[in-house]
Amino acid sequence: MVSRIFFCLALLxxxxxxxxxxxxxxxxxxxxxALGPEFAAQGHTIVYGSRSPDSAKARDLAAETxxxxxxxxxxxxxxxxxxxxLAVPGMLVGEITKGLGxxxxxxxxxxxNPLQRDxxxxxxGVDTSNxxxxxxxxxxAKVVKAFNTLNWxxxxxxxxxxxxxxxxxxxxxxxxxxxVAELVSGMGLEPIDVxxxxxxRWVEGMLILWINNRxxxxxxxxxHLRKTE
Ligand SMILES: NC(=O)c1ccc[n+]([C@@H]2O[C@H](COP(=O)([O-])OP(=O)(O)OC[C@H]3O[C@@H](n4cnc5c(N)ncnc54)[C@H](OP(=O)(O)O)[C@@H]3O)[C@@H](O)[C@H]2O)c1
Numbered sequence: 564m565v566s567r568i569f570f571c572l573a574l575l576x577x578x579x580x581x582x583x584x585x586x587x588x589x590x591x592x593x594x595x596x597a598l599g600p601e602f603a604a605q606g607h608t609i610v611y612g613s614r615s616p617d618s619a620k621a622r623d624l625a626a627e628t629x630x631x632x633x634x635x636x637x638x639x640x641x642x643x644x645x646x647x648x649l650a651v652p653g654m655l656v657g658e659i660t661k662g663l664g665x666x667x668x669x670x671x672x673x674x675x676n677p678l679q680r681d682x683x684x685x686x687x688g689v690d691t692s693n694x695x696x697x698x699x700x701x702x703x704a705k706v707v708k709a710f711n712t713l714n715w716x717x718x719x720x721x722x723x724x725x726x727x728x729x730x731x732x733x734x735x736x737x738x739x740x741x742x743v744a745e746l747v748s749g750m751g752l753e754p755i756d757v758x759x760x761x762x763x764r765w766v767e768g769m770l771i772l773w774i775n776n777r778x779x780x781x782x783x784x785x786x787h788l789r790k791t792e
Contacts (some may be wrong), residue, residue, distance in 0.1 A: 587644035594650040597715040603630040612640030667703035673711035694763035705739035708763040729788040
């Protein structure tokens with residue numbers, strides 16, 4: 564009898580599909596195009612949220628993504644989603660988050676940078692961080708800063724950087740950071756937990772430091788956090 568129960572349990576485990584999530588990717592720009600297909604390749608279902616879901620650009624992106632990806636409006640895309648990726652202009656993230664409706668219980672991945680032009684240089688355009696702004700608008704969601712520190716090309720081709728590329732994760736929910744860390748690892752990148760949401764501002768600052776050197780007469784540089792053994 565006991566061996567029969569074990570046999571049935573083993574069959575159940577073998578027959579169970581891998582855990583997959585529905586991921587709403589808001590936006591159809593460079594970051595959405597990088598992350599959507601990467602997450603689909605890990606078996607997740609992608610629903611893009613676009614202002615123009617009927618455009619050829621949006622429909623082609625969904626068709627190229629695989630795993631039966633689809634595209635709809637921003638507000639409809641989040642309805643059945645476990646995870647929401649805000650791949651949208653950084654200075655509009657508050658307004659766009661408010662427009663998405665109830666995000667309670669969902670994981671929100673925030674790859675944005677609040678870049679504001681000040682003459683020739685870019686500055687950090689908010690008093691706190693975009694991640695804290697999103698968390699305040701959606702207090703019952705679990706917001707995780709991720710993917711904002713590197714170019715979209717490196718996201719899809721980490722080997723091009725010649726070494727491990729790390730992704731700092733900032734947010735208050737350990738379980739949400741664990742889920743996002745699995746997505747990061749699945750892309751061949753290296754997740755590093757940098758603490759709570761109050762650290763997101765410093766993670767956003769990394770990109771601003773980088774971009775201002777890159778587009779100035781000073782030396783440009785690449786940077787990768789790297790775990791110590
Ligand atoms: N590009 C990079 O390499 C990179 C890397 C790391 C982080 N980031 C950050 O990630 C975010 C997205 O970057 P991106 O390069 O993907 O930007 P992007 O190419 O400009 O795409 C942003 C998308 O957001 C949607 N959008 C644009 N204006 C909007 C508005 N007024 N209201 C609502 N939705 C709007 C658009 O999608 P629809 O037209 O379909 O609505 C657009 O395709 C930014 O905050 C950026 O700082 C970028």
